[in-house]
Amino acid sequence: MTLTQLEIFSLVAELRGFTAAAHRLEISQSAVSHALKSLEQELGVELLRRHQSQVELSDIGQQLLLRARAMLGLANTLRQEAADARGMKRGTLRIGSFGPTSSIKLLPKILQHYRAAHPGIEVHIDEGPDRQVIQWLEERRIDIGFVVLPQERFDTFRLIEDQMVALLPADHALAGRDSLSLSDLCHEPFVLTEAGSSELVSRLFSAARLTPNIRYRCSQLISTLDTVGRGDALTVVAEGSLPDDNDNRYVKKPLSPPVSRQVGLAVLDQRQSSPATLAFIKLASSLNDRQAA
Structure with missing residues (x-):
């Protein structure tokens, strides 16, 4: 063999x-x-x-x-x-990434510095929903993954924290409210984004013993935003996943009570992680510390 x-x-x-x-x-x-x-x-x-x-x-x-x-x-x-x-002149690093938060807002900057520091490391990136990244970690298809914390079965490293927000059409009857509860969102058509923090959104409603009126399921956030912008549904998303440009077709409202989301890196076992993986963790953590400061 x-x-x-x-x-x-x-x-x-x-x-x-x-x-x-x-x-x-x-x-x-x-x-x-x-x-x-x-x-x-x-x-x-x-x-x-x-x-x-x-x-x-x-x-x-x-x-x-x-x-x-x-x-x-x-x-x-x-x-x-x-x-x-x-x-560390040669090697391979396999990364799992989910949604706009990691794929668009976190990963590009980390990779820019990582490739400059370790140009000989070949980086492979697989993108999928958050639950898919977890499965890839468990199956050892990737070395490290961006995940929504906490994840007790892995060794994890916190990077950012943001807030979950309600997203609704700009002309919706609830658009004038300062904040919205989960129960406020259960009586309208709801769109669930399969990518990103879909597991967290589902757990929030389940913990509150509420059932959203799910009419749409979108694989990508951009489709979810378009569905809300057309006035067809409302949703709950992570604020950090939203595009930087303001879209006047929809409005975001904080949840009451507030719900935070943490995103970090996860490995199956830090003690068995390769030097390339550990170097990525160290660099990502240092960039996050600098940004926080």
Whole structure:
């Protein structure tokens, strides 16, 4: 069993295909097939089931995939530690990011300084809803992720805090109020943004034993803003996720009582994190401290 075989197995499982994995790795499809066949013969189990152009994991394959990703993660940490001894000239950092808060407002500035300090580190960024980033962390698909805090199952590092706000059409009957309670928002059509802090919004209503009248679900915040701006619904979003430019089609109102949101970085285990990951955490934290000051 080799790390190359495990890497091919992990990538085929993620991409659900031999051709896609071969293209990503820039090797032939026959090389991918040979590597997986050899791995299955060595282990004596079927890891993948072939269905025409797609594949799916067998039951034992799903179990071994988590082990394979853990081994690949440790191997990457070893390489990073060796690279650190050489001045961290080479390496890979896989980042998970969610919504405008991290992808637009936090990540670009951090990456600008990180690439300047560590130009040899190859950075891969995957974007998805907050719950997706958490899943990627658990499955070891990424080294570090931006998350809504708290997240007790991970080692976390707080970066920013903002407020949750109600967002409603500018001509809405509630637009003149100074603040709004969650109960005020339950009687109107509601749009839920699947990206960003959707889990937090759902928990807020659930904790208050309230049920919003969800009529729309949008995968991106920009679609949510357009839905509210058209007058079709209202919503609750994090203030830090809103665009800097003022859109007169909708208004934001603080919640009563106020609800804060914290965003930070999370890793599965800081003690096993690579030097590239730790350097990213240190840089992000220092930039945040400077901005706070």
